[in-house]
Amino acid sequence: MKSLLRKIVLLSISTCCLQLHLVSAQSAEVQQLLLNVEKLAQFKAILSDMKKGYDVVFNGYNTIKDISEGNFNLHKNFLDGLMAxxxxxxxxxxxxxxxxxxxxxxxxxxxxxxxxxxGGRFSTREIDYVSKVYKNLLDQSLDNLDELTMVLTASQLRMSDQERLEAIDRLYLDMQNKIVFLRDFIRRANAVDINREKGLNEQEMLKRLYETK
Structure with missing residues (x-):
């Protein structure tokens, strides 16, 4: 993914350099060049935000709340950063x-x-298992985003518009299956958590009952 982002940045820089070479002294063209430079700066900032977001994913989940709280707008940055x-x-x-x-x-x-x-009702081994399941799911989903980038980027794949739409449909179904799997996995883990909490509460009630006798 990082190499792909670098290619996008290099392509954008090359485009702007070419426009700089061709620009004349005419005022309108100079203004257009300034706009292109400004857009390039904005585009590089977007790519930087995208990289920071993925670094968060790979380096840990402590600051992942920035994504869910909207500080890293995955939807807008991803779409705005593509040359479709x-x-x-x-x-x-x-x-x-x-x-x-x-x-x-x-x-x-x-x-x-x-x-x-x-909650303290899952062992360290169980928590590690949950993390491992999610990591596999996350790795696959990021592969999907990498493929989506190639599908939407002109220089990556030779495909007709229809082929690109079909690829998007396939990626959509796969991501849909992944979120359904995750929610079912969480639901089942939550059921185990509730049962364990209930069992602990019952044990505590019995303990208090015996202590009062």
Missing amino acids: VNPEIAKYRKVADILRYQSDLLREYRQAYNWFAA
């Missing part, structure tokens, strides 16, 4: 849905993990 072959493809509803699923996957796991870890 056909603008209509980038507007395709399922592209936004794929990114929403990715954001939901990050947010919902973080909430569930914090709950299970703080």
Whole structure:
């Protein structure tokens, strides 16, 4: 993914350099060049935010709340940072849905993990297992985002618009399955947590009952 981002930045820089070479002294063209430079700066800032977001994913979950709270707007940054072959493809509803699923996957796991870890009713081994399951799911979902980037980027793949839409449909279904799996996994883990909490409460009640006799 990092190499892909570097390629996008280099392509953008090359484009601006070419425009700089061709620009004349005419006022309108000078103004357009300034706009291009400004857009490049904005684009580089967007890519920097994207990289920071993925670094958070790979380096730990302590600051992942920045994503779920909106400080790192995954949807907007991702879409704004792409040079789409056909603008209509980038507007395709399922592209936004794929990114929403990715954001939901990050947010919902973080909430569930914090709950299970703080509750004290799961062993360290069980918490590690939950983390391992999620890491596999996350790695696969990031592969999907990498493929989505290539599908939406003109220089990456030779595909017709129809082929790109079909690829987006496939990625959409896969991300949908992943979020359904995650929610079912969390639901089942939550049921175990509730049963254990209930068992502990019953044990505490029995203990108090015997102590009063």
